[in-house]
Amino acid sequence: MFQRVCIAVLGIVFLFAGLHRVRYGGAIAYAVFIFVAATAATWVAARHVWIQHQPPGTVPACGAPLDSLLQMFPLLEVVRKVMTGGGECANVDWTLLGISMPGWVLISAVCLGLVGILNNAVYPVRVRR
Numbered sequence: 001m002f003q004r005v006c007i008a009v010l011g012i013v014f015l016f017a018g019l020h021r022v023r024y025g026g027a028i029a030y031a032v033f034i035f036v037a038a039t040a041a042t043w044v045a046a047r048h049v050w051i052q053h054q055p056p057g058t059v060p061a062c063g064a065p066l067d068s069l070l071q072m073f074p075l076l077e078v079v080r081k082v083m084t085g086g087g088e089c090a091n092v093d094w095t096l097l098g099i100s101m102p103g104w105v106l107i108s109a110v111c112l113g114l115v116g117i118l119n120n121a122v123y124p125v126r127v128r129r
Contacts, residue, residue, distance in 0.1 A: 002079075003048065003105050006041035010112060013037050017120060031121035038113025045109055048102035 017030040070078055094101050 002044045003041065003102065006037060006044055007105065007109065010034065010037040010041055010109065010116075014112070014116060017116070027120040031117045034113060034116035034120065038109050038116065041109035042106060042113065045102050045106035049100070049106055052100055052102060 013030065013033045017034065
C-alpha cells in the first residue's frame with residue numbers, strides 16, 4: 001500500500017515539474033521533491049523485498065487491515081506496524097524475469113529518481129524570455 005502511495009506522489013511531482021516552466025532555482029526545488037519521493041518509494045520497496053527474502057517461518061504474520069489499524073492506533077504507530085509486518089507480505093505472488101513486484105518498484109523508483117534529479121538539477125531546461 002505504501003509503495004503505491006509513494007509512486008503516486010512521485011508521479012504527481014513529475015507531472016508538476018513537467019508542466020511548470022521554472023528557472024534554475026525552481027528546477028532545483030523540483031529535484032529535491034523528486035529526491036524525497038523517490039527515496040521514500042525506494043525505502044518502502046527495499047523493505048518489502050527484504051521481507052520477501054527472509055527464511056520461511058521467521059517473518060511474523062501480517063496484522064489487521066490498514067483501515068482497522070488507522071482506527072486503533074496513531075499514524076506513526078501504524079507506519080511502524082506496517083513496516084515491521086510480514087506473513088502474507090512475504091509471499092511472492094507475481095514475478096517478471098524472476099523479479100517480484102516490489103523488486104520492480106525498487107528498480108523503477110531508483111531509475112525515476114535519478115532521471116528526475118538529472119533533468120532538474122544537473123541539466124535543467126532554460127526558460128525562453
